[in-house]
Amino acid sequence: MAAADIRITAEPIDTQRCKFVLSVPVLAGGVRRFSTPDEAKGSPLAEAIFAIPGLAVSELIVSGNIITVVKQSPAPWQAVGRAVGDAIRSTVTADVPAVASAPRPASGDPSAVNDDALYERVAKVFDEQVNPMVARHGGRVELIDVQDAVVMLRMGGGCQGCGMADVTLRQGIEGMLAQLVPAVRGIVDITDHTSGANPYFQASKK
Amino acid sequence: MLPTTTYRTAAFVEAARQIGVELTVASEKASTLEAANPAGLLTLDFEQPERAADAVRVFAQQYPINGVVGVDDRTALVAAAVATKLQLKGNPVHAAVAASDKYLQRELLAKATVPIPRFVLRNLEEDPATIAKSISYPCVLKPVRLSASRGVIRVDNAQSFVTAHARLRAILADPETAAACGDRARQYLIEEFIPGYEVALEGLVVNRRLHVLAIFDKPDPLDGPFFEETIYVTPSSVPAGLQSAIKDCADRAVRALGIVDGPVHAELRYNERGPWLIELAARPIGGRCSAVLRFGDKGVSLEEIIVRHALGMPIPSLQRERLAAGVMMIPIPGAGTLQEVSGIDAAKAVPLIEDVQITAHPGERLVPFPEGSRYPGFIFARGETPAVVETALREAHSKLRFTLLPPQPPASAAAPNPP
Numbered sequence: 001m002a003a004a005d006i007r008i009t010a011e012p013i014d015t016q017r018c019k020f021v022l023s024v025p026v027l028a029g030g031v032r033r034f035s036t037p038d039e040a041k042g043s044p045l046a047e048a049i050f051a052i053p054g055l056a057v058s059e060l061i062v063s064g065n066i067i068t069v070v071k072q073s074p075a076p077w078q079a080v081g082r083a084v085g086d087a088i089r090s091t092v093t094a095d096v097p098a099v100a101s102a103p104r105p106a107s108g109d110p111s112a113v114n115d116d117a118l119y120e121r122v123a124k125v126f127d128e129q130v131n132p133m134v135a136r137h138g139g140r141v142e143l144i145d146v147q148d149a150v151v152m153l154r155m156g157g158g159c160q161g162c163g164m165a166d167v168t169l170r171q172g173i174e175g176m177l178a179q180l181v182p183a184v185r186g187i188v189d190i191t192d193h194t195s196g197a198n199p200y201f202q203a204s205k206k
Numbered sequence: 207m208l209p210t211t212t213y214r215t216a217a218f219v220e221a222a223r224q225i226g227v228e229l230t231v232a233s234e235k236a237s238t239l240e241a242a243n244p245a246g247l248l249t250l251d252f253e254q255p256e257r258a259a260d261a262v263r264v265f266a267q268q269y270p271i272n273g274v275v276g277v278d279d280r281t282a283l284v285a286a287a288v289a290t291k292l293q294l295k296g297n298p299v300h301a302a303v304a305a306s307d308k309y310l311q312r313e314l315l316a317k318a319t320v321p322i323p324r325f326v327l328r329n330l331e332e333d334p335a336t337i338a339k340s341i342s343y344p345c346v347l348k349p350v351r352l353s354a355s356r357g358v359i360r361v362d363n364a365q366s367f368v369t370a371h372a373r374l375r376a377i378l379a380d381p382e383t384a385a386a387c388g389d390r391a392r393q394y395l396i397e398e399f400i401p402g403y404e405v406a407l408e409g410l411v412v413n414r415r416l417h418v419l420a421i422f423d424k425p426d427p428l429d430g431p432f433f434e435e436t437i438y439v440t441p442s443s444v445p446a447g448l449q450s451a452i453k454d455c456a457d458r459a460v461r462a463l464g465i466v467d468g469p470v471h472a473e474l475r476y477n478e479r480g481p482w483l484i485e486l487a488a489r490p491i492g493g494r495c496s497a498v499l500r501f502g503d504k505g506v507s508l509e510e511i512i513v514r515h516a517l518g519m520p521i522p523s524l525q526r527e528r529l530a531a532g533v534m535m536i537p538i539p540g541a542g543t544l545q546e547v548s549g550i551d552a553a554k555a556v557p558l559i560e561d562v563q564i565t566a567h568p569g570e571r572l573v574p575f576p577e578g579s580r581y582p583g584f585i586f587a588r589g590e591t592p593a594v595v596e597t598a599l600r601e602a603h604s605k606l607r608f609t610l611l612p613p614q615p616p617a618s619a620a621a622p623n624p625p
Contacts, residue, residue: 009554014220015500163210164208166215175239176239194563
């Protein structure tokens with residue numbers, strides 16, 4: 001595939017975080033999260049993004065066709081987005097996989113065991129509590145993965161693109177997890193909210 | 207207080223997280239997760255501010271409240287009622303009422319000799335043909351309690367007055383709209399049309415003193431017949447002396463309405479006779495437009511400033527960043543059902559464009575002004591000068607293509623003729 005064939009849409013979440021939505025999948029069937037250049041080693045895409053001068057990347061999350069970049073640099077996304085786009089194009093079109101599979105945990109690795117255990121507990125909360133509740137507004141919340149105690153989720157149905165999705169996430173789900181699975185360190189929403197075709201609540205100008 | 211129709215949910219939730227504030231979100235419709243987080247989610251009847259304030263007082267006995275923020279005209283009123291009841295920082299109720307009621311506002315501004323267009327309040331039931339003979343043209347018809355220029359129509363003669371009156375009457379007949387207008391649903395304003403250049407002023411009132419956060423130019427002429435807004439760009443290119451007069455005009459309006467604390471958004475025009483106050487609201491700028499505002503070295507958001515002010519926390523800076531910034535409220539491309547928006551990537555690739563957010567979703571019915579007021583999206587740009595920002599916004603907009611299905615004819619028109 002040629003680099004020009006890949007369409008990338010940058011969706012800044014705030015000054016620090018931006019989602020890059022690709023027209024092709026980067027990592028099918030899972031999530032990889034990188035928080036240091038060392039962790040990025042072996043995954044050309046992550047290595048290239050961590051190596052962008054002055055960007056000061058603190059976190060990179062890859063799932064399906066979405067790459068979420070968290071940076072510490074104050075530079076606006078408009079100024080640095082192209083460099084990220086170039087890094088994505090050059091590595092996604094290379095012969096080697098852009099993102100390596102998650103390393104198999106060494107036996108006895110306590111963090112890996114914890115993530116697996118957390119996954120089970122978070123999945124149970126989603127299945128038994130969160131989803132029955134959000135289903136009343138035609139929504140659903142999918143647990144994508146847990147890495148380093150950070151939960152990655154995707155919202156669908158009435159939640160996707162909903163004007164109150166952030167409230168559901170931060171005031172609802174985050175609070176429930178803090179209470180029921182206190183070992184969870186954070187939540188990352190990897191939903192492409194702009195594609196929501198049937199949001200439950202819609203905004204108007206004022 | 208975040209109504210389910212606001213665009214500002216993410217910005218306020220994020221601002222609270224940034225400064226480590228425990229947040230209770232109150233909305234007019236229940237969150238499905240309210241039972242799971244009773245301290246963080248609350249449902250209030252925004253149509254009944256006093257009842258809502260009573261509910262918050264009871265809530266606060268279990269979950270203490272230290273500050274309250276409303277984000278639009280309706281919740282600004284409820285926030286004032288809550289602030290009064292709980293003795294929190296905020297506006298008195300009478301000030302919030304005056305800011306959200308165009309007639310009361312004009313009465314107070316006229317008394318305080320703030321320059322405003324001449325105006326008169328009329329009932330929809332009065333014969334429009336008779337009124338049309340008794341007024342001066344051009345003039346503007348306005349609903350008393352709608353915002354975002356919804357239902358606002360300029361008329362230039364008696365014939366167009368009667369047509370506009372019928373259109374406004376139909377808008378106000380919609381039950382949801384009528385509910386939003388309350389006891390003003392059967393009334394409207396006829397206002398002198400003020401020719402001139404329009405600007406918007408974003409401010410924060412701190413203990414009765416207005417601090418100007420930004421003055422936005424609106425480079426597209428707003429001469430009617432409808433008043434759909436497009437581009438806001440700051441800093442303003444208006445000469446400094448005139449900016450000072452604009453600020454003084456807004457300051458006098460703030461004092462005339464009795465606003466003492468919190469965000470204000472004012473729209474003013476100026477011409478050879480000086481500045482004119484067109485509207486003033488006790489709330490921040492609407493839509494997603496606040497995303498263009500950043501303050502101080504760290505680029506603090508407008509929402510963070512508002513939350514900090516409500517809680518009496520230090521505000522790092524009220525000085526907007528050095529760069530020029532602008533936003534385009536993407537014009538409603540026509541009436542119909544949105545099928546697809548193309549050209550978004552090309553629009554984002556225009557130099558200086560920071561983001562293009564399409565907020566309308568496929569399948570959504572787009573309704574042009576004056577009946578509608580929901581923009582299909584927003585374009586944001588930042589650059590060295592207002593001129594290059596404005597150019598970038600226009601270029602990005604030119605890349606977008608909206609595909610609409612034409613509106614369905616009314617059922618009666620579509621029905622076959624009876625045999």
